[in-house]
Amino acid sequence: MDLSYSKEDLAFRDEVRAFLAEHLPEEISSAVRAGGELTKAMMEEWHAILNTRGWLATIWPKEFGGPGWSPVQKHIFEEECCRAYAPRIVPFGLNMLGPVLIKFGSKDQQDHYLPRILDGTDWWCQGYSEPGAGSDLASLKTKAERNGDEWVINGQKTWTTLGQHADWIFCLCRTDPDAKKQEGISFILVDMATPGIEVRPIKLIEGGHEVNEVFFTDVRVPIGNLVGEENKGWTIAKFLLTHERTGIAGVGFSMQALEEVKAIARKTMRGGKPLIEDPLFAARIAQAEIDLEAMKITNLRMLFKAQEQGAPGPETSLLKIKGTVINQELKDLARRALGPAAAPFPGHVTEGNLMFGPADTEHNAARYFNNRKTSIFGGSNEIQRNIVTKTMLEL
Amino acid sequence: MDFNLTEDRQMLADTLGRFLGEQYPVEHRIKVAYDAPYHDPALWDQLVELGALYALAPEDAGGMGGSGFDISVVFEALGKALCPEPVLGSLMASRLLAAAGADQDALLTGATKYAVGITEIDAPYELDQIATVATAKGDGFTLSGRKSTVYGGQVADVVLVAAKHGDGLGVFAANASDANVTGYGMMDGGGAAEVLLDDTPATLVLADAKAALQDAVNAGIIALCAEAVGAMEVTHATTVDYLKQRKQFGIPIGKFQVLQHRAVDMLTEIEQARSITIKAAAELGGADASKYASMAKNMIGRAARLVAEESIQMHGGIAMTWEYSVSHYAKRLIMLDAQLGDTDYHLSQVMKGYAA
Numbered sequence: 001m002d003l004s005y006s007k008e009d010l011a012f013r014d015e016v017r018a019f020l021a022e023h024l025p026e027e028i029s030s031a032v033r034a035g036g037e038l039t040k041a042m043m044e045e046w047h048a049i050l051n052t053r054g055w056l057a058t059i060w061p062k063e064f065g066g067p068g069w070s071p072v073q074k075h076i077f078e079e080e081c082c083r084a085y086a087p088r089i090v091p092f093g094l095n096m097l098g099p100v101l102i103k104f105g106s107k108d109q110q111d112h113y114l115p116r117i118l119d120g121t122d123w124w125c126q127g128y129s130e131p132g133a134g135s136d137l138a139s140l141k142t143k144a145e146r147n148g149d150e151w152v153i154n155g156q157k158t159w160t161t162l163g164q165h166a167d168w169i170f171c172l173c174r175t176d177p178d179a180k181k182q183e184g185i186s187f188i189l190v191d192m193a194t195p196g197i198e199v200r201p202i203k204l205i206e207g208g209h210e211v212n213e214v215f216f217t218d219v220r221v222p223i224g225n226l227v228g229e230e231n232k233g234w235t236i237a238k239f240l241l242t243h244e245r246t247g248i249a250g251v252g253f254s255m256q257a258l259e260e261v262k263a264i265a266r267k268t269m270r271g272g273k274p275l276i277e278d279p280l281f282a283a284r285i286a287q288a289e290i291d292l293e294a295m296k297i298t299n300l301r302m303l304f305k306a307q308e309q310g311a312p313g314p315e316t317s318l319l320k321i322k323g324t325v326i327n328q329e330l331k332d333l334a335r336r337a338l339g340p341a342a343a344p345f346p347g348h349v350t351e352g353n354l355m356f357g358p359a360d361t362e363h364n365a366a367r368y369f370n371n372r373k374t375s376i377f378g379g380s381n382e383i384q385r386n387i388v389t390k391t392m393l394e395l
Numbered sequence: 396m397d398f399n400l401t402e403d404r405q406m407l408a409d410t411l412g413r414f415l416g417e418q419y420p421v422e423h424r425i426k427v428a429y430d431a432p433y434h435d436p437a438l439w440d441q442l443v444e445l446g447a448l449y450a451l452a453p454e455d456a457g458g459m460g461g462s463g464f465d466i467s468v469v470f471e472a473l474g475k476a477l478c479p480e481p482v483l484g485s486l487m488a489s490r491l492l493a494a495a496g497a498d499q500d501a502l503l504t505g506a507t508k509y510a511v512g513i514t515e516i517d518a519p520y521e522l523d524q525i526a527t528v529a530t531a532k533g534d535g536f537t538l539s540g541r542k543s544t545v546y547g548g549q550v551a552d553v554v555l556v557a558a559k560h561g562d563g564l565g566v567f568a569a570n571a572s573d574a575n576v577t578g579y580g581m582m583d584g585g586g587a588a589e590v591l592l593d594d595t596p597a598t599l600v601l602a603d604a605k606a607a608l609q610d611a612v613n614a615g616i617i618a619l620c621a622e623a624v625g626a627m628e629v630t631h632a633t634t635v636d637y638l639k640q641r642k643q644f645g646i647p648i649g650k651f652q653v654l655q656h657r658a659v660d661m662l663t664e665i666e667q668a669r670s671i672t673i674k675a676a677a678e679l680g681g682a683d684a685s686k687y688a689s690m691a692k693n694m695i696g697r698a699a700r701l702v703a704e705e706s707i708q709m710h711g712g713i714a715m716t717w718e719y720s721v722s723h724y725a726k727r728l729i730m731l732d733a734q735l736g737d738t739d740y741h742l743s744q745v746m747k748g749y750a751a
Binding site: 129132134135136139158159202203204205206207268269270271272278280281284332335336338339340341342343344345346348365366368369372373375376377380381382385 | 429514516517518519520521524543544579580581582587642643644645648653654700704707708711712714715716717718722725726729730732733734737738739740742743
């Protein structure tokens, strides 16, 4: 048993740290720190900076343009990015479609799409969930019918994150209505500029716009946009969901959140003293910190196991469940620490009308509410428990 | 022993419930609550005409109620409708004016809108940390300091300000037009204001006002607790309804035992929350009023968080949307924790009682 990083890992960490210090634009990290929505331009700029260094597609194999990192190196990279308040990588092209094309795509598809993901030509979004197919994804109804050398797609996708920026969408479509639920689904790539596609924004609980509904009416795309075999899309969907687990525990983001809570609690006053000296509140912070310390090691243990086995196992569900709960608790503590100062609607806080000035407080309540999504999306925590029940407990 | 409402209060509850149900559907509420002036002035007038404010003041102050149960009836109805009208400020101002024996006709008729400025940046919950100071000047006083998150302050004509006065606390009336008032909308809808006072002229309403301020806070806590109980019941009912309607894996999700049990746990906590609110309402004005108000606010804080978070989680994505009512109920349930003392503050108040 040895919890320390190897000499190589430490050197790698220093290299990442130095790179971030030099290349992460101050304007972008302060936007991340402030917690509001990032602009498309900011996200693209950051992708371009990482791409120039060859560190953008961190989970792709080297021959396709990945950096060839070990799971521990990927972890170090993610942790350092959080430490520096770098933006999250927009995952749809890089962490979702990329690995799918590498595993299931044709040579032509790989040659065409992968470089465009890397250089930012194509912004991808995900067409999975539907109004009637959330936790029960396999009940999806969006239809793709063969018509000559085209697919004709009709239906509706929802919760399409950042679809408002997207050039392309990868969709799960029903291609055999008579087959059993999980069979008869295909994985199809669709140009968002195709006639018949309509994107409608969904306003979220805190007022932000990050998800959308996408409607398909007689949308025609070439037959060649099918990835893998026809009616075998569910295999791809499952493969993709395991890749969606990279960094699923959100340890780095929780470390950020913990520091924020402490910073706020040092500044806010209760009973004439800083809140952090209040035993009740300090106990709450301490409990969250203990949970997070354990989660760091749990996360590393599972990474280590994945490294030995070559693939993440069902225990990543545990990371998602506990990781999201810890993060949500920290967001709750930040809101509590601010007390009445968290009351204003984001954007209503102007210089001079609230306690610490705009940057510190503006988004805290909003982030608490927005973050309730993390225990719902990517397979809700209830679905994760079902997975563990079946695969690990065999109940 | 009788846990039924008196006939009068039941009538008030029914009248308010009907009015709000018809005039203040949640779609309308969402429309008015987030844009200036963060409430609906026309509906405010109608609410006042229905006598909602009279129910909050005792007869010797010109009202028709004023007990803990009158307050809880009004605010439970407001909570069910998620009503963003600035009634809390009226209630707390009415308590202060009543304690001073001051005329409050203008408040009760709605002619003058009152807000109460107690909270400060470094004194979010505690009366004894208030730093705003009153100075005698000529026949009157001037106030200097800053009052934070003054609920309803964005539309108030008069702000009753708690300020240091000699060795104690006094309550002073300042015209909003004489102060530097910045109104804003809140995360959960409705409005508040930052009130900057800089040698702002004011009149003394009540000297040695600590007890009266504590009573106004206690009354406000009962109002918030009753509001939360109303909002929790609607949220729970909406959630249970959704469990029956929403199908996944070929059956209503309400057939899954893990969700059934959690819906039951929510119900248990709501019943507990209602009970402690009843207890606090019964004690209002008595020697133990503050203790039970603190117990109620602590329990409401815990129950409201559970109901808000579980309702969102059990709905899934739909309750994360602006369009769906539960998201707005959840915001209200969470944000009211920071009004008049949060869960931890009131827990510590209860703990302080053990030392005595």
